[in-house]
Amino acid sequence: MSHATAVTAPAHQDLTSNGYTLDPAPHRLGRLAPVPDAERDDLTALRARFNREGYLYLPGFFRPDVVREFRRHYFTETARSGLTREGTDPGDGIAAPDQSGFDRAAFRTALFRGVVPGPEYEALCRRPELVAFYRWFLGAPEVHLHRRKIIRHGLPGESGIGTATQAHYDLVYLREGTERVLSSWIPLGDCPLARGGLVYLERSHHRVRAQEEAGLLRRPASLTADLPSLAEEHDTRWLVTDYAAGDMVVHSPYLVHASLDNRDPDGVMRLSTDIRYQSAADPIDARWQNHWHLDDGL
Template sequence: MLTSNGYVLDESPERLGHIRETPEHERHDREALWHRLRSQGYLLLRDQLPRAEVLAFRDFYFTALAGTGLLQEGTAPAEGIASRGPVDLASYRKILFSEIVPSPEYQALCSSPSVGGWFRWFLDGEVHLHKRKILRHTRPGERGVGTATQAHYDLVYLREGTDRVLSMWIPLGDCPTSLGGLAYLEGTHHAVMAEEAAGTLRRPAASMTADLPSLADEYGARWLVTDFQVGDVMVHSAHLIHAALDNVDDRGRMRLSTDIRYQRLTDPIDWRWQEHWHDRDGL
């Protein structure tokens, strides 16, 4: 049973489907990739990042936070096993925003050849990585509105720049659906672009709703899901509606992921996204 913010997804064939993998024969064909991105609103690129790089950063992240009570005692940090006790939130926030987010390790991951180099190739020119890069972990058993990322599309956060910005979501560890990966509302980038152009959006707010089943009924669309593995990435349009599933892992593992944004350097840049991410930055 798949849930998001406590809402149970309709798993009928009309409301639930699978994210399509990008075929291997298209991986080095820029024109084919652009056709796929425009058509379905996303690219699932399996094994895009070296497994060792992802796991090294995962270990760096959880090791840095080991003293906050976040992790189960006696477990290796890279396992990401959540503790059952309280977390020192003051220490956690200080380490996250003062040490991890601005770290050279994080920057290196997000600008590596498999990421930054890929965007330079795909966008066919010099690119800009937004400094505001977001890291999230979700603990198992957290349910109810506000515990998982609600349905939204990214452009509502990036109004001051180009609408051709692309997001990359990177699971920092294996992420089956039970761990709370992303879900995409199939084909909704077409409807959103039309509504944006016509000025007929009824809900321009950043977060559309936590009720994923009702949103699927409204758009007559399917939520698309898959099991992600270390090294996989999702590249998606700024207009495609997406959300996160609940983490219901029975082994106590936390989901760790990052989402970053790239665009052509020559396109307008949203100046508000040029500082390090902080959860109180108002964006």
């Protein structure tokens, strides 16, 4: 097990996911380790780190204004649904304090007919620096971005099973393509611990890959909402951090991850996207070549 610095939860607040409180003991909770500056341009070191840890945490990969501009676009486009607090700047992403007036149909129309297939989202996901990184890291002259790209917001104050992303690994949902598909998780705006960012089960990709190859996995899809028990089962830690606008995490399709509950005291929503890249020469899962929709069966 690698060593990570101790984690301090926000004042007077435990870290929870789907209502379960994470064990704060040092052998169960640690910090996500950023790629050191000395390794950022070292392909051999990056690949070794990725194989060892299952992820690359790249702070400041994008200019902060790039993701903040898209954050403003998202909340502007969905504002008519009553999602955000009236009279606030859409770029702040402050949730309406009373969601009883939230128009789900209007929101879905704005999201699935406007934001998801829109040119702004496509441009964000095909940023030149991102495409160049994946060509370089994968050693592929051409890379493929899966058209099914997912964008989520997390409301503050929600708790209980189903309100946060449960523990899972991505290959479960991408079995008809290559295992060399890589995920980018991008927080669209600052995402401190209280706002409910992504968390990773330390080095879990080694065990998951071995279990996959041996056909021993008992729970092939979403593993569990009970993150503390899963850390006990694997005898490892959940890795967390305070993300900033411009950060990106690249992770293995075998690495188990989940999200924290959003308990932001100021009512700020978490907004993030997860997208997948692979070599264009590898097998591609045809089911992921349509725009994301809640009714797409995946």
